Amino acid sequence: MRKETGFNEIIRKVRKELFGKGPERIHTTFVDNMAITMLYGNLTPSEKFLAQEVAGKEMVHAARTKMVQKIYPVQFNKELEDYMDSRLLHLFSDIKVEEDIAISVFVFEDTIVAK
Secondary structure, three states: OOHHHHHHHHHHHHHHHHHOOOOOEEEEEEEOOEEEEEEEOOOOHHHHHHOOOHHHHHHHHHHHHHHHHHHHHHHHHHHHHHHHOOOEEEEEEEEEOOOOEEEEEEEEOOOOOOO
16 A cells, blocks of 8 residues: 555544545645645535535634644644654645635655655
C-alpha cells in the first residue's frame, strides 16, 4: 500500500468520526515535511442545507476549519504521528463551502519518505 493511501484512510476515518460523513474523494501529495490533502465531497446533507444562507455557510465554514484545527492535534495526533513516524507540528485547514472542496496541510517535523 502506498503511504498516501494509508494516510488518506486515516483522514477519511477521522472526518467520518467528527462530522458523520467522510469525504467522497481524497488526494494527498507529500512535499518535504508536508502532507497536502485535497478533500472532495465533504458536506453532509444538513450542512448543504444550512449553507444555502449566508449565516449557515459561515457556520459550516467555521466548523469545518476551526474544529478540524482544534481537534486533530488533540484527538488524532498519535495516530497520525505513529503512521507518519514523525511529530505533527502544524495543521492548516480550509474549505470552500460553495464547491465542497477542502484542503488540509499537515506539517511534520521530519521530511516524509513515501513507501
